[in-house]
Amino acid sequence: MSDVALVSHALNGFQDRIASRGNEAVFEVTREALDKVGLERDDIDAVIGCDQDAFNGVTVSFGMKACAVGGYNKPSTRIQNGGVYAIAQARAKILAGKADCVVIASEDNVRFDEKTISNISQDPVYTRPIGQNYVQSHALIANHHLDTRDVTEEDYARATAKNYEAGAENPYAHRTKTPRIDDILDSDIVSWPIRESEICPISAGAGALVLTSAELANEVTDSPVWIEGAGLGSSRYEIRDMDSLLEMQSLRAARRKAYDQAGITDARTDIDLAQIFNPISSLELLGYEALDLCENGDGAQLLRDGVTEPDGDLPVNPFGGAVVTNPLNTGGLYRTAMAMEGLREDDEVLAMSDAQRAVVTGSDQMLGCRGQTDGVLVLGTEAS
Numbered sequence: 001m002s003d004v005a006l007v008s009h010a011l012n013g014f015q016d017r018i019a020s021r022g023n024e025a026v027f028e029v030t031r032e033a034l035d036k037v038g039l040e041r042d043d044i045d046a047v048i049g050c051d052q053d054a055f056n057g058v059t060v061s062f063g064m065k066a067c068a069v070g071g072y073n074k075p076s077t078r079i080q081n082g083g084v085y086a087i088a089q090a091r092a093k094i095l096a097g098k099a100d101c102v103v104i105a106s107e108d109n110v111r112f113d114e115k116t117i118s119n120i121s122q123d124p125v126y127t128r129p130i131g132q133n134y135v136q137s138h139a140l141i142a143n144h145h146l147d148t149r150d151v152t153e154e155d156y157a158r159a160t161a162k163n164y165e166a167g168a169e170n171p172y173a174h175r176t177k178t179p180r181i182d183d184i185l186d187s188d189i190v191s192w193p194i195r196e197s198e199i200c201p202i203s204a205g206a207g208a209l210v211l212t213s214a215e216l217a218n219e220v221t222d223s224p225v226w227i228e229g230a231g232l233g234s235s236r237y238e239i240r241d242m243d244s245l246l247e248m249q250s251l252r253a254a255r256r257k258a259y260d261q262a263g264i265t266d267a268r269t270d271i272d273l274a275q276i277f278n279p280i281s282s283l284e285l286l287g288y289e290a291l292d293l294c295e296n297g298d299g300a301q302l303l304r305d306g307v308t309e310p311d312g313d314l315p316v317n318p319f320g321g322a323v324v325t326n327p328l329n330t331g332g333l334y335r336t337a338m339a340m341e342g343l344r345e346d347d348e349v350l351a352m353s354d355a356q357r358a359v360v361t362g363s364d365q366m367l368g369c370r371g372q373t374d375g376v377l378v379l380g381t382e383a384s
Helices: 022-036 084-095 114-119 134-148 153-167 181-186 214-220 242-247 249-262 282-290 299-304 331-343
Strands: 004-015 046-049 076-078 101-108 189-191 204-213 225-234 273-275 357-363 373-380
Touching (some): 004 022, 004 214, 004 331, 022 101, 046 084, 084 204, 084 225, 114 134, 134 242, 134 282, 153 181, 153 282, 153 299, 204 214, 204 331, 225 249, 225 331, 242 249, 249 282, 249 357, 249 373, 273 331, 282 299, 331 357, 331 373
Parallel strands (some): 046 076
Antiparallel strands (some): 004 204, 004 225, 101 204, 225 373, 357 373
């Protein structure tokens, strides 16, 4: 099913800080995205924000920005989880005949302590009182990963080095350094086995996407990117079952739904590039398995064989991934925009040769991993 298209995007940033205020930032990227395809505010039927109150320091955080996205006197909604859930909601509006054009926008420019914020998602009796945060909760899973599967600390460093090198070629990337595997292994351990170089930055910036019906897409652009499938999943709150956490059940549930809609039967051959949310490097290897790019336990070997390199048979995070660029509110929009550029042959900088189908993931893993929600998109260049 590909009756909904991504026709345009715009990005601003990403770096430690941006000069624009929140409403100014979303206005700027929305205006740019609309201008690229000759659309005006009157063409917008609905707007969606994907700001998360926890990262914006205020409740109803999109309320101050909806009009700047073109939402005056139009339906507006705020969907959390960094963008992929918002894209799924926009797609549903269009498929239901409630809209022909939906704009999604978000920004990240509030300073906060992400470790303190993530602590609020921890269990209130056992782990929150000791100050556990997202890094420590992911480190527990990485520890179990090392103990139970064919993976080493060097594999984590290898995935990190791959992403840093890819980010150096991306004009939107926050981090542009290119450490070697040995440099990463020599960096400070934050929570064993997770090292400082293997943890994402907090990136300031803004992004906007324009989604339309098939009819409008064919009027405004020669290079639409079609949403072939969208899946959402959630997992129950786990505190001790490391085997279950290692399986990333919510990501697997979302993947099954998205692949079923897109008609994907063999992800290893049907997908040309993947944008996996990897705020901690170990999560990329687990993502290979959860997205059915390889068998359980074979994620590290897929990496060692060079399959997921930018020039490999199935590039994963060929623009750097979240370990290089990580806007918390805008991350799903950013990864989707990067996938669009990878699929579009007219992009001279980021186009991936012969890529026709991409998978994009989004999650609330920055709050921790005890119970989480995940979204998966399958994007393609061909309409059904």
